[in-house]
Amino acid sequence: MKNAEWIKRSEDAFIGTYNRFPAAMVRGSGCRLWDADGKEYLDFLAGIAVCSLGHCHPKVTEAICRQAGTLVHVSNLFHTPPQIELAELLVANSFADRVFMCNSGAEANEAAIKLARIHSSQGRYEIIALAGSFHGRTLATVAATGQPKFHQGFEPLPQGFIHAEFGDPQAIEKLISPRTCAILCEPLQGESGVRPLDPEYLRAIRSICDQHGLLLIFDEVQTGLGRTGTLFAHEQLGVTPDIMTLAKALGNGLPIGAMLTTDKIAASLTVGSHASTFGGNPVAAAAAVEVLTVLLSDGFLDSVQEKSRYFVTRLEALAEQYPHLAGGVRGAGLLLGLVLTEQGIEQGAAIVAQMFEQGALINFAGNRVLRFVPPLIVSKEEIDQLVGKLRSVFDQFS
CATH class of the missing domain: 3.40.640.10 (Type I PLP-dependent aspartate aminotransferase-like (Major domain))
Incomplete structure (x- = not known):
């Protein structure tokens, strides 16, 4: 069954308390999700900071x-x-x-x-x-x-x-x-x-x-x-x-x-x-x-801090490249926000929607920041992929 069919069944059955993305997720592994149409997503939402060890951790x-x-x-x-x-x-x-x-x-x-x-x-x-x-x-x-x-x-x-x-x-x-x-x-x-x-x-x-x-x-x-x-x-x-x-x-x-x-x-x-x-x-x-x-295993939390520093550096570089859209980074560990400028705030929801189209999941928090809460097992390569997709989307709004 495809996304459209699942979405129709969902809309016919549920009280409308959620503004959902147009996808029915059917499978997950690590930092990746797949929808009913087979599209792959890089997940930097982690079920809203829930799946910290990634999807289906063995x-x-x-x-x-x-x-x-x-x-x-x-x-x-x-x-x-x-x-x-x-x-x-x-x-x-x-x-x-x-x-x-x-x-x-x-x-x-x-x-x-x-x-x-x-x-x-x-x-x-x-x-x-x-x-x-x-x-x-x-x-x-x-x-x-x-x-x-x-x-x-x-x-x-x-x-x-x-x-x-x-x-x-x-x-x-x-x-x-x-x-x-x-x-x-x-x-x-x-x-x-x-x-x-x-x-x-x-x-x-x-x-x-x-x-x-x-x-x-x-x-x-x-x-x-x-x-x-x-x-x-x-x-x-x-x-x-x-x-x-x-x-x-x-x-x-x-x-x-x-x-x-x-x-x-x-x-x-x-x-x-x-x-x-x-x-x-x-x-x-x-x-x-x-x-x-x-x-609590040896080195796990140290690795979170290391990846945080790397991610912050990449996001700060992005903010410098697009100063009309982003003004800096705040947060701790792998709970990070890219603070948007007034122009960026106007495009915040659209940026998230475009990232979804690009196969990357983030959200717009507090009508002020793009929020990133990836699984704590995320790799630096996946961080690079996310930043690359975000750069591509920022180009569209420039």
Whole structure:
């Protein structure tokens, strides 16, 4: 069956919540995808920063198949070995002592919100988030998200979320009240245009939390698990959170999320206070164990940093060649954005569409940058291919 037939069937069956590319993807391997018409794509989206080990990584695939033939689901009424192994790996390689498992980044953030509220004294329920943030699509995480476009039509939103101006610690201080229990932020904002939070800014946020007895929650759903060149982005920034959320790359495509915290804070969630039927199910957990094993293997994260430096150099050269379209590069590791000029912004969506025609997948984030989140296994040759295609497209808009 060809693309057109699959697309027609899709449009006849689904609620129209997605603006999809005109392709039905049927196969993936490494950094490549193929659609139903047989066209090949160089994938620098990775399922929106999910398939960090590439499509159908052999070790992850083997773990999924092995576990699917052994035990798929029993719920969290029972202990399961893959889930336990995953929790031990997360604890051993992070600041945390305890883990709660769920199915997505939004659910992980919901768990963090509930934990922050129940851990804090009565009457303290308000969470300060940042303008430009993105924390999920559930009602609570939409309310936490600092982008009004995601709020429209869903009002009234749940109470208890306020937003501070990005980059200004004093703006946060002014919002603190006797109701405040936590500050929630991403170490690097991905959806609003690949905006890193300055280390000094994050250290100031940590200091504010300490001074006022607030919890610091890091949403590392997109930045965690090697994406920025270390296992967690905050490791590079000299700031440790009280609670951290993970998802996306954790299962390399299988839905799984996690909330991590310390013994002291975790004690506030007791039996029956929170749950997830499918959270950390054996198949997803088995995949995640393999993902972490690969990420933690000798030299893997060093290679991400090396490829990041190479990619940044290539993108900076492109920006110099086309100054009317691009003004520079920002981000960390292999979460990078090519910042567009005002002229480039006008063409941003069209550039992405032309790259798709050229057989390369990227996206336009925050109406400001071309975002690149390739699998962490991407090669320098594939980076060269991507930049070559982008140069060809830029020529069309010059």
